[in-house]
Amino acid sequence: EVQLVESGGVVVQPGGSLRLSCAASGFTFDDYAMHWVRQAPGKGLEWVSVISWDGGRTYYADSVKGRFTISRDNRKNSLYLQVNSLRAEDTALYYCAKDMGGIVVVATAIDYWGQGTLVTVSS
């Protein structure tokens, strides 16, 4: 059974930083690209970032480019999101998600999602 468990969400002041983590199990982690998707309170889903199976390719939403960094450790079956220069509009539930494609393409549809970790940016 595929499981994705996020952690690291906290209340942080504007301008602050934190690192989100996602522990993956139940599938061959290094065969798949991985995503972060977020949902602000009362809003829709917003795609944030994707990383290829080997970490060699990364892509970001314009709203986070230059502030967020996605990474992975295939030895630890873990995905990370380093978030810097946080703003109030970054307040959201952050989902870790598994791409359904294999190593051929960077990103396809998302077939598994975690339950999310909540980041609140407030002074």
Added chain:
Amino acid sequence: EIVLTQSPGTLSLSPGERATLSCRASQSVSNSYLAWYQHKPGQAPRLLIYGASSRATGIPDRFSGSGSGTDFTLTVSRLEPEDFTVYYCQQYGSSPYTFGQGTKLEIK
């Protein structure tokens, strides 16, 4: 960036009726790389359709997807009570891999 516009914002129907949800892209989605997700409150989103028309594993055949280029449709042929929730489309043809704003399907 490809902007996806979903319509209607809210759709009011009764169980047993047919639902048609639209997703229009600001430019052509390459290879029909368009997915549909169902999202219930407090739960993780669920993949319904990928590649515009392929059902994901375990998805009932009352859900179907169609379309190409800039116009895509999710159809639910006979609504069940558990289908009343929010639906999103997402394009993965070019980065950033944007979502639509969602359509809420509510009981009439």
